Amino acid sequence: MYVTPSHQYPLSVTMTLPRRQALLAWVERNNAAIIEDDYDSEFRFGGRPLEPLQTLDAKGLVVYVGSFSKTMLPTLRLGFLMTPPSLRAALHKAKFVSDWHSSTLAQAALGNFIDEGEFARHVRRVGAIYRERHQLLADAISREFAEHLELIPSTTGLHLTALARRMSVDRIAEIARHAADRGVAVQILLSRFAVSATPTGRG
Numbered sequence: 001m002y003v004t005p006s007h008q009y010p011l012s013v014t015m016t017l018p019r020r021q022a023l024l025a026w027v028e029r030n031n032a033a034i035i036e037d038d039y040d041s042e043f044r045f046g047g048r049p050l051e052p053l054q055t056l057d058a059k060g061l062v063v064y065v066g067s068f069s070k071t072m073l074p075t076l077r078l079g080f081l082m083t084p085p086s087l088r089a090a091l092h093k094a095k096f097v098s099d100w101h102s103s104t105l106a107q108a109a110l111g112n113f114i115d116e117g118e119f120a121r122h123v124r125r126v127g128a129i130y131r132e133r134h135q136l137l138a139d140a141i142s143r144e145f146a147e148h149l150e151l152i153p154s155t156t157g158l159h160l161t162a163l164a165r166r167m168s169v170d171r172i173a174e175i176a177r178h179a180a181d182r183g184v185a186v187q188i189l190l191s192r193f194a195v196s197a198t199p200t201g202r203g
């Protein structure tokens, strides 16, 4: 079971503690495992701290996956896994057959950066900047665009989603083009992310 419990993309859902516990119980009953992709969890702007599934797991059923793409930069192409001992050898092999290895130089530099406390300082510093931007954007959408957009509340991560229920898809696309001309990237059409019919309606 692959999940992103801190912050689902694109609807921003955070998995509650009872649902986390229910998922762990389901996985145990069904002899399955969980890949917990915690890709966007370092930036949390409110609410209570979250217990990762990996911390709640007493049975060794969770592989925790982290990425440095959002905290550092995507071009580093570095992330990390925390695995139960039973899966370690298989995952080593899987990494080897998929791309042999990640850049040793970049890993060593990042390792030093972490050991010297610079990474933690960096995440605190950019976290404060992203918190301000998140708030600014959420306030602007709620205030200036209240007539057109319904903001989906979110306290984690680097994206915000809003629903434009009353606008046609063509009109939304036109507005996104205007936004792009002004350097604001907007992804339109939630339906692109749905396996079947869009659960939240249009746009």
Ligand SMILES: Cc1ncc(COP(=O)(O)O)c(C=O)c1O
Residues within 6 Å of the ligand: 004, 009, 037, 039, 066, 067, 068, 069, 074, 078, 079
């Ligand atoms: C669901 C999800 N997982 C992981 C990542 C990070 O991927 P990568 O570490 O390959 O850049 C992203 C990037 O946005 C993502 O959306």
